[in-house]
Amino acid sequence: MPPSDPNEDAQHVMSSDKAAVSRALNLVEDRRLESQARVAALLAALKDAPKAADGHRVGLTGPPGVGKSTLTSVLARSVRRRGLTVGVVAVDPSSIRSGGSLLGDRARMSFDPTDAGLFVRSLATAGEVGGLAYAVNSAVRVLAAAYDMVVIETTGVGQSEVDVVDVADTVVLVIQPGSGDVLQFLKAGIMEIPDILVVNKADQEELARRAVADLQGAIQTAQAVGAAGGQDADWQTPIVATSATQGTGIDALIAALEQHRKHIQSSLAARRRQGEVRWVLDLFSRKHGEHGVSTLGGPDRLEALAKRELDGGQTPLALCEQLSRGYVAALGKTP
Amino acid sequence: MAEYGKRERDKPWIMRTYSGHSTATASNELYRTNLAKGQTGLSVAFDLPTQTGYDADDPLARGEVGKVGVPVSHIGDMRALFDGLPLDQMNTSMTINATAVWLLSLYIATAEDQGVDHHVLRGTTQNDIIKEYLSRGTHIFPPAASMRLITDLITYTVDEVPKWNPINICSYHLQEAGATPTQELAYALVTAIGVLDAVKATGRVPENEFGKVVGRMSFFVNAGIRFVEELCKMRAFVELWDRVTRERYGVTDAKQRRFRYGVQVNSLGLTEQQPENNVIRIVLEMLAVTLSKDARARAIQLPAWNEALGLPRPWDQQWSLRAQQILAYETDLLEYDDLFDGSPVVRAKTQQLVDSAWAEVQEVLKRGGAVEAVETGYIKQKLVESNAARLRAIEAGEQIVVGVNKYIEGAASPLTENLDDAILTVDPEVDASQRAALARWKETRDSAATDAALAEIERVARTDENLMAASIAAAHAGVTTGEWANALRQVWGEYRAPTGVAGATVKASRSGAAAETIGRLRKRLDALEERMGRRAKLLVGKPGLDGHSNGAEQIAIKARDVGFDVVYEGIRVSPEQIVASALEEGVHLIGLSILSGSHLALVPEVVQRLRDAGLGDIPVVAGGIIPEADADRLRAEGVAAVYTPKDFELDNIMSDLIDMVDRQHAAE
Numbered sequence A: 001m002p003p004s005d006p007n008e009d010a011q012h013v014m015s016s017d018k019a020a021v022s023r024a025l026n027l028v029e030d031r032r033l034e035s036q037a038r039v040a041a042l043l044a045a046l047k048d049a050p051k052a053a054d055g056h057r058v059g060l061t062g063p064p065g066v067g068k069s070t071l072t073s074v075l076a077r078s079v080r081r082r083g084l085t086v087g088v089v090a091v092d093p094s095s096i097r098s099g100g101s102l103l104g105d106r107a108r109m110s111f112d113p114t115d116a117g118l119f120v121r122s123l124a125t126a127g128e129v130g131g132l133a134y135a136v137n138s139a140v141r142v143l144a145a146a147y148d149m150v151v152i153e154t155t156g157v158g159q160s161e162v163d164v165v166d167v168a169d170t171v172v173l174v175i176q177p178g179s180g181d182v183l184q185f186l187k188a189g190i191m192e193i194p195d196i197l198v199v200n201k202a203d204q205e206e207l208a209r210r211a212v213a214d215l216q217g218a219i220q221t222a223q224a225v226g227a228a229g230g231q232d233a234d235w236q237t238p239i240v241a242t243s244a245t246q247g248t249g250i251d252a253l254i255a256a257l258e259q260h261r262k263h264i265q266s267s268l269a270a271r272r273r274q275g276e277v278r279w280v281l282d283l284f285s286r287k288h289g290e291h292g293v294s295t296l297g298g299p300d301r302l303e304a305l306a307k308r309e310l311d312g313g314q315t316p317l318a319l320c321e322q323l324s325r326g327y328v329a330a331l332g333k334t335p
Numbered sequence B: 001m002a003e004y005g006k007r008e009r010d011k012p013w014i015m016r017t018y019s020g021h022s023t024a025t026a027s028n029e030l031y032r033t034n035l036a037k038g039q040t041g042l043s044v045a046f047d048l049p050t051q052t053g054y055d056a057d058d059p060l061a062r063g064e065v066g067k068v069g070v071p072v073s074h075i076g077d078m079r080a081l082f083d084g085l086p087l088d089q090m091n092t093s094m095t096i097n098a099t100a101v102w103l104l105s106l107y108i109a110t111a112e113d114q115g116v117d118h119h120v121l122r123g124t125t126q127n128d129i130i131k132e133y134l135s136r137g138t139h140i141f142p143p144a145a146s147m148r149l150i151t152d153l154i155t156y157t158v159d160e161v162p163k164w165n166p167i168n169i170c171s172y173h174l175q176e177a178g179a180t181p182t183q184e185l186a187y188a189l190v191t192a193i194g195v196l197d198a199v200k201a202t203g204r205v206p207e208n209e210f211g212k213v214v215g216r217m218s219f220f221v222n223a224g225i226r227f228v229e230e231l232c233k234m235r236a237f238v239e240l241w242d243r244v245t246r247e248r249y250g251v252t253d254a255k256q257r258r259f260r261y262g263v264q265v266n267s268l269g270l271t272e273q274q275p276e277n278n279v280i281r282i283v284l285e286m287l288a289v290t291l292s293k294d295a296r297a298r299a300i301q302l303p304a305w306n307e308a309l310g311l312p313r314p315w316d317q318q319w320s321l322r323a324q325q326i327l328a329y330e331t332d333l334l335e336y337d338d339l340f341d342g343s344p345v346v347r348a349k350t351q352q353l354v355d356s357a358w359a360e361v362q363e364v365l366k367r368g369g370a371v372e373a374v375e376t377g378y379i380k381q382k383l384v385e386s387n388a389a390r391l392r393a394i395e396a397g398e399q400i401v402v403g404v405n406k407y408i409e410g411a412a413s414p415l416t417e418n419l420d421d422a423i424l425t426v427d428p429e430v431d432a433s434q435r436a437a438l439a440r441w442k443e444t445r446d447s448a449a450t451d452a453a454l455a456e457i458e459r460v461a462r463t464d465e466n467l468m469a470a471s472i473a474a475a476h477a478g479v480t481t482g483e484w485a486n487a488l489r490q491v492w493g494e495y496r497a498p499t500g501v502a503g504a505t506v507k508a509s510r511s512g513a514a515a516e517t518i519g520r521l522r523k524r525l526d527a528l529e530e531r532m533g534r535r536a537k538l539l540v541g542k543p544g545l546d547g548h549s550n551g552a553e554q555i556a557i558k559a560r561d562v563g564f565d566v567v568y569e570g571i572r573v574s575p576e577q578i579v580a581s582a583l584e585e586g587v588h589l590i591g592l593s594i595l596s597g598s599h600l601a602l603v604p605e606v607v608q609r610l611r612d613a614g615l616g617d618i619p620v621v622a623g624g625i626i627p628e629a630d631a632d633r634l635r636a637e638g639v640a641a642v643y644t645p646k647d648f649e650l651d652n653i654m655s656d657l658i659d660m661v662d663r664q665h666a667a668e
């Protein structure tokens, strides 16, 4: 197949053409050197997509098995009923020595296959360090250009493999009644307080009530020890009880999402920029370590540089490549 | 006690043949001839739409109507099924689960029409919906709703149909999904415990009558080829059930604590290669459940020699029935007391199984019980892992299977000279005629009455009243299976069960030929990734209503282990969904697995829909019970390769799949 025109591809993505979105996602996953220019061109062409600016990127994260995929499924259906379109990227941590993976999240989602306004892609984090964090970031940009809401499902608590904070406008931490260790992490301030907390599997009301109360306590303790309250101090993290299997609490979750989206409206651009900066630095230091960072002048200088470049229109991925080239060049000079 | 060899013979077990196909009328004929052959009980196989709550006119029923069993949509079908068979004299076993409440209601309504009082009915509804999530795959609703259906049926029959076995707790299907003897014991027991606890929680059964419920519980068990161990497993079942009923439920009447069970012997181990050998396997397996009098089956049904080829013809089933009759009537088995009482060997093995199973029972209870262990996927994953270990051992030649991985050479069998005629084929016209008949039924009934009956079903489902009365009324009113199930879907929604594959790990050998092969396959996929820029991605799909998941699961795991990114969405996915997933996931290859016989309808449909979606380039392979003539047709329609049970070497399949992705990439 002859290589396609990135601008044309981008147009198709922006018009939510599923086949084009799928091709674009395939492309951003492509790690061949010769594909990088095309990836950069595509992402650049998608940068100012109207949907991307107005849309909402929601990160759903939490311990294994708490119901994130099931919740994503009911959430997406509810959002669709409100007339908005949804793109989902489910990041699967099942990484084994073979390099292969079993992508299981999709199995828990049930959608109308003929719905043009809903798209789900699974991504494996298998492979070398940072290898896929890389595709996730780009995948989110592709989906954000095509759909009103992007949901990123990742598994993990605190230090997850993909830092969902870097790519999401709103971070939702999902737990279930009895997730005691999460409470401990929160209390001890090991973990950032998310923008929204969900207690899923609230089918048993008594258990759920207790879990919500425990969480409230944990957040208070966390705030007392001075844990970071999400990304801004004047947001009070709501706690929503849901049952993904019974479909309860979903309206409350959507309301909380809308509220948070409104709350960050004025700071959204800066917030996303900050996430991109963090993402670039993260990826760069995972690839090149302390030495890479110090060679390019230390974390502060690197951060300033990244911000400047991104403000100037560079895409994160291309910037990362640029930094890598800079580092390799600098290595060549130091004996 | 009379002198050995001279005393009165024991009464033989009930001999059944699991059957039903095409239409109610055709199956009725089959039942009459089976009874004439000396079969002593009826065992009804329903088709997949009936089992999963759809009528023949539902798009999801495509290709499945009348295939693996009889379609029963309404009381008219049920009347035709038992035409001329007086229900007060029948002992009818119905393999029905998610829709058991409904099919029993149709049966009762039919009996009432025959002028038979429902109190005298005898028979069994399988009604173990828990194992559907784990193995059999005909569940509809979420586990809590299923448990409610189970208990509604039990608490209704305990007084209203006192000779009915309201539930058959099934360990049979667990072994068919890979369970070891310990797992089979443990997971059947935790299911029974879950059910009895749930019955108790309804508060419908007075404390002093609870023993009656316990006494009606029966089991449906498997017997594999390691028949000494299996014999001990049955004895372990007897002991453990006695323990559970005594200690957990305080049942004092020993009769109510008896472990009553029926059997179907192992079918998973029956082979496509040298299929005549299966008769010997079947007979040996039957010994496990008949030899010890103290743990003897009450009812037995046997698979047939051509199990892995397709559906058995009446003659094939007759051959298996004859095996039972010879054991029961020609041999002296039934003249003796228990043969193994006092055997230290049997005692020790039994004890070992009792202990290991009890430990696993405790583990599941600690995790919250059967329902919880279904929802979290704990049990399912264990089964998938055991099955993988079994397949790996066969592939590596560590577990011998005669005619498969050893003693392969031999004279050609006259039985398999014409393979396409060696199985039962169902007339594809059945689908259309059943749909037409259904349309007539819907036209001629009183629709005001059915609407009211359905509204009542929905109302009752939202309360904690028993659904049986409303269902029997609906049966009389002419409601259909699909309508009954849809009314409940409105209330409870549907449920997709955990697949057990994502976390499943397989112990692989680190050195030797097998490890080398894996290493080679991995290197090839790594190299392919370098060239394609992305890892090869495989979609494993199970279109239609088919619940046979073993093959798909094992292919998925193996593909992951050699380095594919694998998307597997579980059973019962529509062709549309498969195509949507292929598109959104950007896969390089699609593998469809179909064992229920609907491949000729479903595989070409997926292929066509892929073309329509512009994905005609993606290679599609199919696997399952696919007769050679059908495989030719599928290949002619563009399927890249077809695999059947004889392709037991998964490494070879993987190698093919990598070739296909490779070729496709080279062509682009």
Ligand code: B12
Pocket: B045, B046, B047, B048, B068, B069, B095, B134, B135, B136, B137, B138, B172, B173, B176, B177, B267, B268, B269, B270, B271, B306, B307, B308, B309, B310, B311, B312, B540, B545, B546, B547, B548, B549, B550, B551, B552, B554, B555, B590, B591, B592, B593, B594, B595, B596, B597, B598, B621, B622, B623, B624, B625, B643, B644, B645, B646, B647, B648, B649, B650, B653
């Ligand atoms: C095990 C089994 C079951 C288990 C299934 C457990 C599970 N979770 O899978 C249980 C007991 C639940 C079951 C139930 C039923 N079964 Co059944 N079952 C079998 C049995 C004995 C073995 C199948 C199996 O698992 N083999 C092991 C796996 C690993 O092999 P496999 O799936 O064939 O896969 C291999 C190849 O085919 C190929 N392959 C398969 N899929 C794919 C996919 C890809 C991508 C690739 C590359 C390769 C590939 O590679 C694999 C490796 O060798 C077969 C008969 C037989 N011996 O084959 C009957 C059989 C399939 N069952 C049959 C029937 C009728 C039923 C029922 C419908 C009966 C009824 N009326 O209720 C029920 C209902 C099931 C449902 N919901 O659909 C019939 C189907 C008849 C037909 N095709 O015309 C068969 C053929 C038995 C018979 N002769 O009557 N069954």
Ligand SMILES: Nc1nc2c(ncn2[C@@H]2O[C@H](COP(=O)(O)OP(=O)(O)OP(=O)(O)O)[C@@H](O)[C@H]2O)c(=O)[nH]1
Pocket: A063, A064, A065, A066, A067, A068, A069, A070, A071, A105, A108, A155, A200, A201, A202, A203, A242, A243, A244, A245, A246, B374, B375, B376, B377, B498
């Ligand atoms: N009772 C109950 N079970 C739920 C609920 N939500 C999800 N589950 C069940 O929890 C199990 C795990 O659900 P998933 O959606 O796969 O959870 P997940 O967090 O995405 O899991 P991973 O991606 O594997 O980390 C499944 O069996 C679901 O049916 C709920 O609200 N109530």
Ligand SMILES: [Mg+2]
Pocket: A068, A069, A070, A104, A105, A108, A153
């Ligand atoms: Mg998930």
